[in-house]
Amino acid sequence: MPVTPAQASTIYRQILDVIASVEPRIAAATAQELADQRASLKLIASENYASLPTLLTMGTWLSDKYAEGTIGHRFYAGCRNIDTVEAVAAEHAEALFGADHAYVQPHSGIDANLVAYWAILSQRVESPTLKRLEAKTVNDLSEADWEALRHEFNQQRVMGMSLDAGGHLTHGFRHNISGKMFQQKAYGTSADSGLVDYDALRATAKEFRPLIIVAGYSAYPRRINFAKMREIADEVGATLFVDMAHFAGLVAGKVFTGDENPVPFAHIVASTTHKSLRGPRGGFVLTSHEYADAVDHGCPMVLGGPLGHVMAAKAVAFAEARQPEFVTYAHQVAANAQALATGLTSRGLKLITGGTDNHLALIDVTDLGLTGRQAESALLDAGIVTNRNSIPRDPNGAWYTSGIRIGTPALTTRGFTESDFDEVADLIATVLKATSPTGTAKGASKAKYEIVDGVAAGVKARAAELLNANPLYPGLDLN
16 A cells, blocks of 8 residues: 555654654755645656655665675675675666566666676677686786786777767766776767768768767757667667666657657667666666676676665666556656646747657757856756756856756656646746847856846746645655
């Protein structure tokens, strides 16, 4: 029987009381975070709200156990319950996505991507040193061993979507460890349409000959044809690795099917659990039998001890995502994104690619004379939480940017529908059109701005009506 709001309220009051008995400031910050989230329009595309069962699963003594290794093969004794937790989570993930094998230990999306990269390297790269060292553990490796490994793995190549086109740091960029592991070449989008140009991608792949082609994005507002991506990978002998951290919920919810579902086409798929999938903060990897053993060596190859309490929460979230209600939710996420995009363009705002067919949209604010940072800050003043983001060929770079990324997963969880998102579009347009840059006579600062008096307060009041009509964790009362 589901927990009632009254029961949940009692549980959380007691939890906060226990925390406050040791450190009241933490209890206060926890309670305030709920209040803040309830009072703001959360449009960050990578954030969501986990269910109360998922949240409660993380607060248990499963946190207290070390369990390096894999199911049945741990480096510590007494792990039978962690074995059960991990097996259940993997079982749900495999069934949910139709995958041969799931690895649920990664602590984050970056960890999941690193597991995927090293699994591919260990399978694809001929390394006499690695084979000679198979009997050793990481702690047994000498500096000479590491030097030999670096030499043998050096000069491997990876292709991923460029950052300004919507790719992610972990897709081979130099400020991330993935960019230190590989030579990287980015593929972008068409200057005219803003869409992935598969013919250009194929030509680049044939010239560059990468070991790995990465498909996936964090700020690309369209779908990807993974059948075409696999064709290109096969043509050049590359492994196709898909990072579906952003759109895993749309795959699980059967919004992305056929050629748009990466699981049947990718050699390895990595993801987070906390974005559109609506689970705890964490990661996981899906793969075919070919890479299963290599992926299962994520610990100790890349990871430390798995987090038993978070794997348990992943199991709960995967189980929730297997219910019919989640399919309804995922389709509503996509429908809401369409409504939000239509509402923004009808009010004169410019969107990269002209719209969206996934869960996010990218607003180009250059025509408004703003930087992404100014727009982000002005929206926050009005109670609208977004994040600034680069746009293709961004003149302001990756810090100030020229775009605002917005997404619909979180507010859809609260119950927002298409008509609500049309109102949200009006609120966004109202704020941005009332915002202007400020600065010295020599030129406006890329961070400073001003909003017409009364606009931010008025938008907050209108947003409050939407939020009150769609409460977060309805009935949960901490007072």
